[in-house]
Amino acid sequence: MARDGKDVIQPMDEAVRAEAKGLLRGARSATLATLGPDGHPFASLVGLATDIDGTPVILVSGLAAHTGHLAADPRASLLISPGGKGDPLAHARITLKVRARKVVRESEEGLRIRRRYLARQPKAALYADFPDFAFFALEIEGASLNGGFARAFAPTPADLKSDPAHAAALAEVEEGAVEHMNEDHAEAIGLYATRLIGAKTGAWRAIGLDPDGLDMALGSTALRLPFPASVDGPASLRDVLAKLAVKARGDLPQGEIQAI
Incomplete structure (x- = not known):
């Protein structure tokens, strides 16, 4: 992207990566743009969640126009724009260039995606198992992050997704870890x-849990607590959650809190 011959795309750094990941992981809805049979873009609102590695996932009806579009041409675009007070263009938003893939319901991936999606979108349980509904994974192929005026970035898929090895290591224990947190550590969740x-x-x-953070909900409100660094398995997950609980209780000296 250039203006007056000058490239306006700024370099990525860890803070920008965290901002981009936060937009993706924290979203509960997005605008999906598909390609209709006439070649014209077609935009619609969809509920959104992410797989444990950060891949966006949607649940769509076979009766919806966008589902037919994806079956004919899997290329699509996803706009995540949470907005806020004042000028909507002053707030960060991200556009993802994606390729849709229908998820096999009874596969290990399908069962995990269903669980994670319904944890973020509990009312979707009313129709998630209807035979004409299906989950789609939206594989990220490119992105454009607009962080507000004069802040333009081009994150790569690797910038947006979790470390694949770390995601695989947590996939086996995530469901049990979430249940354990809710049953035995409700106080800590509230303090987070x-x-x-x-x-x-x-x-x-x-x-939900993933290598980069913890997702929490109260009614229809969802929040995300990012981890200070990617966790690579159950041991490091327990360690970071324990340190964050200590930090939330205010039991650490200021210097140690900043180092967590």
């Missing part, structure tokens, strides 16, 4: 939400 993120007090629950 209120003291580390500044959310209101309530019965917060863990709804």
Whole structure:
């Protein structure tokens, strides 16, 4: 992208990667643009979740126009724009260039995606198992991050997704870890939400884990607690969650808190 012969795309760094991942992982809806049979782009609103590696996933009806479009041409675009107060163009948003792939329902991947999607979109349980509905994984092929005025970046798929080896290591234990957190560490989850993120007090629950963070929900409100570094397995997951709980309780000296 150039303006007056000058490239306006800025270099990626860890802070920008975290911002881009946060937009993707934190989204509950997005605008999906597919290609109709006449070649014209067709935009529609979809519910959104992510697989454990960060791949966006959607649940769509076979009766919807966009589903037919994806079957004919899997190329699509996904706009995530959470917005905020004031000028909508002043807030960060990200556009993903994706290729849709229908997920086999009864496969290991399909069962995991169904669980993770319904944890983020619980009301979708009313229709998720209807025979004409299907999950699609949207494989990321490119992206454009607009962080607000004069902030333009071009994240790669690797910038947006979790380390694949770390994701694979957590995939086997994520469901049990989420259940364990909710059953035995509800207090810590509440402290993560209120003291580390500044959310209101309530019965917060863990709804998902991945190498880069913990997802929590209270009613229809979802929050994400990013980890200070990618976790590579169950041991490092337990360690980071324990340190974050200590930080939330305020039991660490300031210097050690900043180092976590």
